[in-house]
Amino acid sequence: MPKMSYAAPATIPEAIGLLANAAGLAKVMSGGTDLLVQFRSGRTRPELIVDTKKLPGITGIRVTDDGFVIGAATSGAEIGECAALVQAWPGVVEAANLIGSTQVQGRASLAGNLCNASPAADSVPAMIAARATCVVVGSKGRREVPVEDIVIGPGRTSLARDEFIIAFHLPRRPAHAADAYLRFIPRTEMDIAVVGAGVSVTLDAAGVCTDARVALGAVAPTAVLVPDAAAALIGHTLDEAALAKLDAAARAACKPIDDKRGTIAFRTKVAGVLARRAAAIAFERAGAR
Amino acid sequence: MSKHHVTTTVNGEPAEFLCEPHHSLLDALRDELKLTGSKEGCGSGDCGACSVIVDGRLVCSCLMLAVEADGHAIETIEGLAQGEVLHPLQRKFLEHAALQCGFCTPGLLVAAKALLDRNPDPTETEARYWLAGNLCRCTGYDKVIRAVLDAAAEMRGE
Ligand SMILES: Cc1cc2nc3c(=O)[nH]c(=O)nc-3n(C[C@H](O)[C@H](O)[C@H](O)COP(=O)(O)OP(=O)(O)OC[C@H]3O[C@@H](n4cnc5c(N)ncnc54)[C@H](O)[C@@H]3O)c2cc1C
Ligand code: FES
Ligand code: FES
Numbered sequence: 001m002p003k004m005s006y007a008a009p010a011t012i013p014e015a016i017g018l019l020a021n022a023a024g025l026a027k028v029m030s031g032g033t034d035l036l037v038q039f040r041s042g043r044t045r046p047e048l049i050v051d052t053k054k055l056p057g058i059t060g061i062r063v064t065d066d067g068f069v070i071g072a073a074t075s076g077a078e079i080g081e082c083a084a085l086v087q088a089w090p091g092v093v094e095a096a097n098l099i100g101s102t103q104v105q106g107r108a109s110l111a112g113n114l115c116n117a118s119p120a121a122d123s124v125p126a127m128i129a130a131r132a133t134c135v136v137v138g139s140k141g142r143r144e145v146p147v148e149d150i151v152i153g154p155g156r157t158s159l160a161r162d163e164f165i166i167a168f169h170l171p172r173r174p175a176h177a178a179d180a181y182l183r184f185i186p187r188t189e190m191d192i193a194v195v196g197a198g199v200s201v202t203l204d205a206a207g208v209c210t211d212a213r214v215a216l217g218a219v220a221p222t223a224v225l226v227p228d229a230a231a232a233l234i235g236h237t238l239d240e241a242a243l244a245k246l247d248a249a250a251r252a253a254c255k256p257i258d259d260k261r262g263t264i265a266f267r268t269k270v271a272g273v274l275a276r277r278a279a280a281i282a283f284e285r286a287g288a289r
Numbered sequence: 290m291s292k293h294h295v296t297t298t299v300n301g302e303p304a305e306f307l308c309e310p311h312h313s314l315l316d317a318l319r320d321e322l323k324l325t326g327s328k329e330g331c332g333s334g335d336c337g338a339c340s341v342i343v344d345g346r347l348v349c350s351c352l353m354l355a356v357e358a359d360g361h362a363i364e365t366i367e368g369l370a371q372g373e374v375l376h377p378l379q380r381k382f383l384e385h386a387a388l389q390c391g392f393c394t395p396g397l398l399v400a401a402k403a404l405l406d407r408n409p410d411p412t413e414t415e416a417r418y419w420l421a422g423n424l425c426r427c428t429g430y431d432k433v434i435r436a437v438l439d440a441a442a443e444m445r446g447e
Binding site for chain 2: 003004005006008031032033036037039040041049051053075077100101102103104106107188189190
C-alpha cells in the first residue's frame with residue numbers, strides 16, 4: 001500500500017482537529033472495507049487516516065425513549081445480533097446484513113456504507129425508508145441530518161472536510177409497523193445490488209396503511225426517496241390497485257445507468273417488482289405485530 | 290513516516306511488532322510475526338484466504354491495518370492445532386479431501402472455526418452462507434461443506 005499516517009483519536013474534538021488541520025487529504029475510517037480497498041488500489045490517496053473506533057459511543061446500539069441510537073462504526077455483525085433492533089427494524093437489519101461476506105460483516109458499518117456514497121449501497125435505501133437520521137459532528141458543532149441528505153452524487157457527500165457521522169438514529173415504532181429491504185443480484189451472495197428497494201409501513205388495526213416510505217438504490221446517481229410510491233400505499237390495504245400504482249411510481253423514479261450488470265429497461269422493471277415484493281413483506285410483518 | 294509499536298495477543302500468546310501505518314494486519318502477521326499460514330489471495334476482501342478472528346469476530350486481515358490490532362486478541366490458523374494434535378476441522382478436511390492446492394484452506398478453516406464457535410450445529414445452508422466469502426478454485430466447495438458438517442457432528446459428540 002502507498003504511504004500515509006494513521007491516528008486513532010480518543011475524543012471527538014481531537015478527531016475534528018485532526019481532520020480540520022490536515023495538510024493533505026484526510027479520510028475518516030470505520031471498518032475500512034471500502035476505504036482500504038480503494039487505498040490499496042490507489043483510487044484514494046489519503047495522507048492521513050483517522051480511525052474513529054476509539055471514540056466513545058462510536059460502536060454499539062442503545063435503546064432510548066425515542067428509538068435506537070446506532071454508533072456510526074457498529075459492525076453489520078453486531079447490528080444483526082441486536083434482538084431489539086431486529087424486532088423493530090427488520091428491513092434495516094436485513095439490508096445491513098446483506099453487505100459482503102461474514103468477514104466483511106465483522107467490520108462494515110452503516111457510516112461507511114453511506115459515506116462511501118455508492119449508488120448501490122445496500123443499507124442506504126432501507127435507512128432512508130426508515131426515516132433514519134445521522135448525528136454529524138464538526139468544528140461548527142453538531143447537527144442532525146436525514147440520511148437522504150448526505151450523499152449528493154457517486155462518491156460525494158454533503159459533509160464538510162472536518163465533519164463526520166458519530167451515530168444514526170432510528171425512530172421508535174408504533175404498533176403494526178414494519179419495514180423490508182430486497183435487492184436483486186445475479187447470484188445469492190457476494191455481489192453488488194443491480195436494484196435495491198426499501199419499504200417501511202405503518203398500518204391501522206384493519207390493515208390499512210397510514211404511513212409509508214419507499215426508497216430505491218442503484219437506479220440513480222444516489223439512493224432515491226420515492227414519495228409517489230409511498231402515496232400509492234397510504235390509505236390502502238395491500239391490494240392489486242395499490243401495488244400497480246406503487247410499481248409505476250417506482251419505475252418512474254428510475255434514472256439508472258446501462259451496464260453489463262443491468263440495462264436501463266431491466267433495472268427499471270426490477271425496481272417496480274422489488275418495490276412490490278418489499279411492500280408485501282413489510283405489510284405482512286406489520287400485520288403480524 | 291514513523292513506525293507504530295503494536296502490542297497484541299496472537300493465539301493466546303502476547304505478541305509485539307513494529308509496523309508502518311499502511312501495513313495490513315496480514316502483512317504484519319506474515320512479514321513481522323512470520324505466521325505465514327494466512328494467505329493473500331486478493332488483498333481486496335473478496336477471497337477470504339487471509340481470514341483471522343479478532344476479538345471473536347471473523348475478519349479479512351488484508352482489510353485491517355496492522356496498527357488497529359493494538360490491544361486486541363487475534364486468532365490465526367497457526368492456533369488451530371494443539372501442538373501435534375490436529376483440530377477436528379483439520380482432520381475432517383484431510384479425511385474428506387476438502388483441499389487440493391490448499392491455498393484457500395487456512396482461511397476456510399479459520400472461517401469454519403468461527404462458525405462452529407458460535408453455532409455448533411449449523412445446517413448445510415448456514416454453513417454455505419457463512420463460508421460464501423471464502424473462495425476456492427479447486428474443490429467445488431462440496432467436500433469443504435461435508436468436512437465442516439462432519440467436524441461439527443464429531444465436536445458435538447455424535
Ligand atoms: C468483499 C466485499 C463485499 C462487499 N459487498 C457489499 C454489498 O454487498 N453491499 C454493499 O452495500 N457494500 C458492499 N461492500 C462495500 C463495503 O463493505 C460497505 O460499503 C461497508 O458498509 C463500508 O463500511 P466501512 O465501515 O468498512 O467503511 P470504511 O471503508 O471505513 O469507509 C467508507 C467511506 O466512508 C467514509 N466514512 C467512514 N466512516 C465515516 C464516518 N463516521 N463519517 C463520515 N464518513 C465516514 C470513509 O472516509 C470512506 O470514504 C463490500 C466490500 C467488500 C470488500
Ligand atoms: S486476501 Fe484478504 S480477502 Fe483475499
Ligand atoms: S484447494 Fe485450491 S483454492 Fe481451494
